[in-house]
Amino acid sequence: MAQVLEFKLPDLGEGLTEAEIVRWLVEVGDVVAIDQPVVEVETAKAMVEVPCPYGGVVTARFGEEGTELPVGAPLLTVAVGVPEGSSGSGEDSGSGTEPSGGSGNVLVGYGTGAPAARRRRIRPNRLDRAVTEAPVSRAPVVKAPVLEAPVVTVPAADAAASEGPVPVVSPLVRRLARQNDIDLRRLAGSGPDGLILRADVDRAIRTAEETAAATARAARAPVRAQAPTAAVAAAPNGVAAAADAERIPLRGVRGAVADKLSRSRTEIPDATCWVDADATELMAVRAAMNAATGPSAGPKVSVLALLARICTAALGRFPELNATVDTEAREIVRLPGVHLGFAAQTERGLVVPVVRDAHTRNAESIGAEIARLTELARTGKLSPAQLTGGTFTLNNYGVFGVDGSTPIINHPEAAMLGVGRIMPKPWVHQGELAVRQVVQLSLTFDHRVCDGGTAGGFLRYVADCVEQPAVLLRTL
Structure with a gap:
């Protein structure tokens, strides 16, 4: 029977206690090898890829892109197949998936350092059995698409967007588009061979903001004609802000810089x-x-x-x-x-x-x-x-x-x-x-x-x- 192992967000070092999921590198059902990078995360210090110490089949992912997780929180579960030496199938146990004891401690950005000689291929029949016999994970399977947010700001030229990967200059551009609900499949890249650059995403964001502002003004116009309304609303924490003000989370590198500068001004x-x-x-x-x-x-x-x-x-x-x-x-x-x-x-x-x-x-x-x-x-x-x-x-x-x-x-x-x-x-x-x-x-x-x-x-x-x-x- 397959053994399902849970891989948690490892100790990041340097006093870091949390990280934000930027991009998943594997899908549920994918076969991963020991030390294969499975997710790209951003900490307060850097953006790095996290390698998984187990080899097998991904059965669940925890957290969508953009989610912030603390150290020790589950990242994914992996079915590692049939342990060597077990009986019941009549097949040569050596042909199954090697039991993954892991490759040691995982440190973000440095790999886990497992010897490549221990890796073995997973035969298709054992792969099917590993997935079907895996016990139900304690959290529902999360299989987030690359761009899960619906586009509400950029007009669609064609409802049927093309399938396949979108050529983007960097994960940072992909993340910026996701945070602003921009569908990269509907952008025409200005880079070589249609590569989507940050300038393309920024342009789409400005267009979306202008459209939203025009819509908001049109919606408020009849109300202002009947009775004047306050242009500034009080936020829950007492900070005055316009109704359509943009809020940018102080997380990751931006949050770390804010904390350090505030501490410098306070203490020095x-x-x-x-x-x-x-x-x-x-x-x-x-x-x-x-x-x-x-x-x-x-x-x-x-x-x-x-x-x-x-x-x-x-x-x-x-x-x-x-x-x-x-x-x-x-x-x-x-x-x-x-x-x-x-x-x-x-x-x-x-x-x-x-x-x-x-x-x-x-x-x-x-x-x-x-x-x-x-x-x-x-x-x-x-x-x-x-x-x-x-x-x-x-x-x-x-x-x-x-x-x-x-x-x-x-x-x-x-x-x-x-x-x-x-x-x-x-x-x-x-x-x-x-x-x-x-x-x-x-x-x-x-x-x-x-x-x-x-x-x-x-x-x-x-x-x-x-x-x-x-x-x-x-x-x-």
């Missing part, structure tokens, strides 16, 4: 100082480095990589800023190594990947690691470990065309350096007015770990390195 007495710096020489040095040819020429070095290398040198001179505060012990903890975080904007929001041991790397090595982590961030493949453990953050908001900012410290760190856009400005150079490449640098710091003199010294050293890159030679 921060202060900000800033300075304008002439980055003309730094840009010239970068151009010369990237123009080098021959065996000694390496990959291109970005401005962010150079600024990161300057940060590690500055933290070596001012270790007070590479620290955290233990509020319970009332102690400042100075950290021995620099794990440099950098802000990266993605479709899922702002994330801060961490370059480990940045103080041991040169500009070329830092640049390569930043490029690698940025690509993982854009594709939603960063692991929780790659998003935690930072000791200092570099925020290049200049890429958004912004000159200056007063950033919020990435709790529990003690400081963050902000970099504005580098642009030509009038500047007094060698006693004469000239057009130079100028950048504004801002340092937000925890006033508990240092005073303004230390923060100013750090920022001034960074500015000096930007204006005179040769200063860095003393620490290379």
